[in-house]
Amino acid sequence: MSILSIFDIGKTALLTNQTAISVTSHNIANVNNPDYSRQEVILGVKAPIKIRGGYLGRGSNVDDIRRSYDKFLTDMLFSQESLLGRSVILKDIISEVEEFFNESNREGLNSVLNNFFNALEDLSINPSDMSKRIVLINRALELVSEFKDMETRLEDILNSVNNEISNAVGKINSISRDIAELNKKINQLEADGVSSANDLRDKRDSLLKELSKYVNINYYESNDKIFYVSVGMRNIVSGGNVSEMKFLKSSQRSVIKVENIDITDRITSGKISGLVTSEDLIKNEFLYKLRKLFGGFANQFNLIHRNGYDLNNNTNVNFFKPLTNIHFEVFSQNGAITSLNINDYNALKFDEYYINIKAGNIYEVVNKYNNQVITSGIYSSGSTISFDGIDVVISGPVADGDSFLISPLKLTIKDAALNIQNPEEIALASNVNSPSDNTNLLNLIDIKENSIGALGNKKIYDFLHDLTSRVGILAASANDNLSFDRTLYNEIFNRKSVVQGVNLDEEAVNLIKYQRAFEAAAKVIQVANELYETLVKLV
Amino acid sequence: MRVNNQIIYNQIIESLAKKNVEIYSAHEKLTSLKNINRPSDDVSSYTKAANYKIKLNNVEQFKRNIDLADGMLKFVERQLNDLNDIWDRVNELTIMGINATEDSTSRLAVASELKNIANFMLGIANSKYEGNYIFSGFKSDQAPFSSINSSYNGDSNDILVSIDEASYLVANVTGDKLFLFNGFSSRSLITEDGKHIYYNSQVDGSLNIEIRDTDNTHVIKTINIKSVIDGVDKLAQAFKNNNILETKAIFEIVSFAKNQIIVSQTEVGAKLARLEKQYEKLDETDLIYKKLLSNVQDADIAEVASAIANIQASLEALRLSASKIFSQSLLDFLR
Numbered sequence: 001m002s003i004l005s006i007f008d009i010g011k012t013a014l015l016t017n018q019t020a021i022s023v024t025s026h027n028i029a030n031v032n033n034p035d036y037s038r039q040e041v042i043l044g045v046k047a048p049i050k051i052r053g054g055y056l057g058r059g060s061n062v063d064d065i066r067r068s069y070d071k072f073l074t075d076m077l078f079s080q081e082s083l084l085g086r087s088v089i090l091k092d093i094i095s096e097v098e099e100f101f102n103e104s105n106r107e108g109l110n111s112v113l114n115n116f117f118n119a120l121e122d123l124s125i126n127p128s129d130m131s132k133r134i135v136l137i138n139r140a141l142e143l144v145s146e147f148k149d150m151e152t153r154l155e156d157i158l159n160s161v162n163n164e165i166s167n168a169v170g171k172i173n174s175i176s177r178d179i180a181e182l183n184k185k186i187n188q189l190e191a192d193g194v195s196s197a198n199d200l201r202d203k204r205d206s207l208l209k210e211l212s213k214y215v216n217i218n219y220y221e222s223n224d225k226i227f228y229v230s231v232g233m234r235n236i237v238s239g240g241n242v243s244e245m246k247f248l249k250s251s252q253r254s255v256i257k258v259e260n261i262d263i264t265d266r267i268t269s270g271k272i273s274g275l276v277t278s279e280d281l282i283k284n285e286f287l288y289k290l291r292k293l294f295g296g297f298a299n300q301f302n303l304i305h306r307n308g309y310d311l312n313n314n315t316n317v318n319f320f321k322p323l324t325n326i327h328f329e330v331f332s333q334n335g336a337i338t339s340l341n342i343n344d345y346n347a348l349k350f351d352e353y354y355i356n357i358k359a360g361n362i363y364e365v366v367n368k369y370n371n372q373v374i375t376s377g378i379y380s381s382g383s384t385i386s387f388d389g390i391d392v393v394i395s396g397p398v399a400d401g402d403s404f405l406i407s408p409l410k411l412t413i414k415d416a417a418l419n420i421q422n423p424e425e426i427a428l429a430s431n432v433n434s435p436s437d438n439t440n441l442l443n444l445i446d447i448k449e450n451s452i453g454a455l456g457n458k459k460i461y462d463f464l465h466d467l468t469s470r471v472g473i474l475a476a477s478a479n480d481n482l483s484f485d486r487t488l489y490n491e492i493f494n495r496k497s498v499v500q501g502v503n504l505d506e507e508a509v510n511l512i513k514y515q516r517a518f519e520a521a522a523k524v525i526q527v528a529n530e531l532y533e534t535l536v537k538l539v
Numbered sequence: 540m541r542v543n544n545q546i547i548y549n550q551i552i553e554s555l556a557k558k559n560v561e562i563y564s565a566h567e568k569l570t571s572l573k574n575i576n577r578p579s580d581d582v583s584s585y586t587k588a589a590n591y592k593i594k595l596n597n598v599e600q601f602k603r604n605i606d607l608a609d610g611m612l613k614f615v616e617r618q619l620n621d622l623n624d625i626w627d628r629v630n631e632l633t634i635m636g637i638n639a640t641e642d643s644t645s646r647l648a649v650a651s652e653l654k655n656i657a658n659f660m661l662g663i664a665n666s667k668y669e670g671n672y673i674f675s676g677f678k679s680d681q682a683p684f685s686s687i688n689s690s691y692n693g694d695s696n697d698i699l700v701s702i703d704e705a706s707y708l709v710a711n712v713t714g715d716k717l718f719l720f721n722g723f724s725s726r727s728l729i730t731e732d733g734k735h736i737y738y739n740s741q742v743d744g745s746l747n748i749e750i751r752d753t754d755n756t757h758v759i760k761t762i763n764i765k766s767v768i769d770g771v772d773k774l775a776q777a778f779k780n781n782n783i784l785e786t787k788a789i790f791e792i793v794s795f796a797k798n799q800i801i802v803s804q805t806e807v808g809a810k811l812a813r814l815e816k817q818y819e820k821l822d823e824t825d826l827i828y829k830k831l832l833s834n835v836q837d838a839d840i841a842e843v844a845s846a847i848a849n850i851q852a853s854l855e856a857l858r859l860s861a862s863k864i865f866s867q868s869l870l871d872f873l874r
Contacts, residue, residue, distance in 0.1 A: 436676065
């Protein structure tokens with residue numbers, strides 16, 4: 001052994017503590033980065049040398065810079081991030097819808113219906129009063145335009161939902177690419193099989209967390225160090241490769257695909273899930289019921305209005321423009337709808353139907369909302385299929401699995417208008433030449449008290465209130481879910497933080513600890529130097 | 540537990556956010572004065588409130604209907620009062636005219652006054668309310684009688700007005716009840732000088748009077764009276780012709796016509812009383828529903844205000860403790 005070895009020990013002490021101070025500083029620098037995992041210096045003893053009498057230490061070195069990391073908590077945080085992402089979206093969208101139906105502080109569907117019926121009733125003592133008839137027409141116009149406004153508002157949300165899904169899918173793909181890039185870098189840096197690319201792994205975790213906001217993911221690292229990320233059981237990242245997610249907008253429902261496989265139903269949380277669920281709620285519940293309400297009401301009003309006589313003794317006239325335009329969609333190679341008419345307005349239900357073709361040339365008419373089979377039979381090209389007041393003619397060779405969507409609902413509000421132009425055309429009488437006859441008027445007023453078949457045998461106001469309650473219940477539960485998910489998220493974050501977070505006091509202590517050790521190491525070198533000098537002076 | 544800076548910051552931020560939400564919703568209640576500001580605040584209360592609002596709207600509408608019916612029936616009542624008075628005068632004049640002491644000159648005067656009265660009655664029968672002939676039933680664009688001697692042009696339909704959820708009230712009186720002979724029971728009578736008079740009401744509401752000689756077979760005269768107005772005119776004609784037998788024969792309709800007016804007057808009076816009662820009842824219903832609505836949707840200001848004070852106090856405490864925690868660091872002591 002020599003005095004020089006004391007220099008060496010001093011040097012290793014200096015370097016080790018300097019590294020420790022660097023790591024501490026790194027921790028301090030990242031104290032406010034929520035995705036950062038605290039790093040820790042693992043000190044090791046340098047291999048000793050054998051001298052006579054035993055082994056002599058050669059100082060210290062840094063064995064490892066380890067990241068405090070809890071995989072279980074990190075996974076939990078990611079999945080909670082997904083749940084939170086879904087809750088946030090649902091809360092935002094449903095609250096917005098709720099405001100449309102909210103009549104606490106403004107006028108809405110209830111008010112326009114009230115105003116309409118009030119205007120009708122105001123005519124009861126003097127049904128030929130022109131000024132009151134004009135008021136009624138204006139109230140009817142307001143009613144129609146309120147329904148149109150509501151529909152437009154809901155459709156606007158639907159559009160923005162579709163845009164957001166498309167953006168989210170774009171974002172997911174860009175994050176996937178970033179992760180793939182990081183995978184390559186991490187593999188390079190860790191190629192020696194010893195060191196760990198702590199900060200890059202943190203960065204990848206931060207990307208996974210960002211990804212979790214959009215969609216629920218699974219990820220794992222294989223034995224041969226290939227890192228996979230999957231969504232709905234399809235890999236979107238495999239090491240350095242990316243399988244792009246695709247979004248297909250459709251009039252029915254949005255479809256998310258990876259490698260051409262539909263994974264929409266397997267996405268159960270994350271923003272995308274929230275958006276797809278909102279889309280479904282708006283299309284199949286809010287818009288469906290809103291259109292049904294207007295269609296059922298206007299049709300019933302027409303049916304009764306047609307029984308009456310107007311001031312010019314005309315009868316059989318519709319008040320609202322009757323539905324004539326039925327929306328349809330064909331999902332068939334060779335089959336086509338060649339004719340589509342309403343044959344009986346009394347039987348019209350304002351629902352949507354699928355005509356499904358089954359094996360053996362059998363057709364089945366199914367209600368889209370409750371999947372009930374309405375009618376079925378043997379398909380023959382060009383013959384009429386009748387159900388719920390609608391006549392459909394399908395022609396051409398059809399195949400098993402073909403289907404046709406028939407919707408007397410979709411255009412009800414869009415095509416809505418008043419059929420009558422002039423106040424004298426309102427048919428309030430049940431007899432000709434009877435300007436004071438209010439019999440039909442009283443029948444028209446009764447509509448609000450009677451249950452309507454097309455509205456599931458509910459009264460107009462009850463149907464509307466059921467719809468509003470449904471929106472309210474959904475909004476309330478979206479609120480509750482959000483606050484629950486947020487609390488849970490914070491809880492998990494804190495638990496993760498317990499392991500991974502930086503505590504400034506702790507770091508301050510470490511700083512002093514390593515500083516003192518550094519000072520002592522310097523002293524060691526000084527002492528060694530003095531020893532050396534003493535020796536030199538001897539000569 | 541290894542508490543660190545992130546946890547403390549998060550906790551403070553979360554608590555501040557929670558308190559802010561609380562104070563926002565309390566403030567919303569205070570400004571809107573409502574406990575429920577959207578369906579999700581309380582779905583069942585919101586639905587209840589919506590139903591109460593519809594009930595209140597209906598009550599308002601019934602009250603408006605009652606006002607309208609009331610105006611119309613009061614107008615009818617005035618016409619009926621005039622008719623009642625005028626029938627008294629017809630009665631008086633006829634009795635006076637039939638009196639044997641009168642001569643043809645004074646009967647001419649009676650005749651001319653009766654003629655005027657017939658015209659006056661025609662005016663009442665054809666009176667309009669808000670542009671409609673009020674005694675024509677549904678055919679309110681047609682005058683019930685185009686002239687004194689014409690037949691009835693209206694119909695016998697009732698104009699119904701709903702005055703509560705379950706009942707209607709007839710807001711008009713049709714001319715056939717006041718001016719036609721539908722309720723006139725067919726009868727015959729014998730005059731002092733032995734003449735036979737037969738009264739037969741017809742399907743069209745007119746009345747046939749047949750005057751037969753003492754032998755009860757030889758028909759002296761047949762008079763067809765289209766309406767009571769026509770009757771007054773025919774009476775005037777008889778006086779003009781100084782035909783006492785005819786005047787006596789026609790006189791029979793006066794008490795019938797007056798009675799018809801009185802029946803309608805009673806009916807209208809009863810209806811007006813019912814409307815008044817119903818209005819009061821609706822006022823009460825209105826009050827009940829307003830109270831119920833207020834119970835479910837109105838905010839208790841005192842409660843909200845004290846809640847705000849509470850939240851404010853805890854918010855201040857939170858800020859204070861936050862500032863204390865933030866200022867605590869080992870680094871402060873390392874000098």
